[in-house]
Amino acid sequence: MIIDIASISSKISPVVKTSQICCVAVSEAPLNRSNATRIATAFAALGDPIRLRLFSLIAAAGDSETCACALVKPTGRSQPTVSHHLKVLREAGLITSNKRGTWVWYRINPDRLSELQSILG
Numbered sequence: 329m330i331i332d333i334a335s336i337s338s339k340i341s342p343v344v345k346t347s348q349i350c351c352v353a354v355s356e357a358p359l360n361r362s363n364a365t366r367i368a369t370a371f372a373a374l375g376d377p378i379r380l381r382l383f384s385l386i387a388a389a390g391d392s393e394t395c396a397c398a399l400v401k402p403t404g405r406s407q408p409t410v411s412h413h414l415k416v417l418r419e420a421g422l423i424t425s426n427k428r429g430t431w432v433w434y435r436i437n438p439d440r441l442s443e444l445q446s447i448l449g
Contacts, residue, residue: 353449367447373420379413386423386434393433
């Protein structure tokens, strides 16, 4: 599956202005150590096929939230494994979570997504 990040972000929220993003494109200026670490954390989280799949499933929901319970079957992984991968995505700032009752609901963090788009230029 190929993910078109530009089309995902347009469904989630208006594009964040460049002044709100931490970094300029890598082709325009080198990253400082702090920004390189932040960006690398996000790309490392997306570097795992299961996490990338989870990210795409959540992103495909658009403005809606996705329940963790709906992410187990499509990935073919156990609930604890899915929860672990969601935690990694959340700690990288790629998704946000909202616990309601016994379930956790997820959505894409549009600011972080815009930041990654911007850094790639």
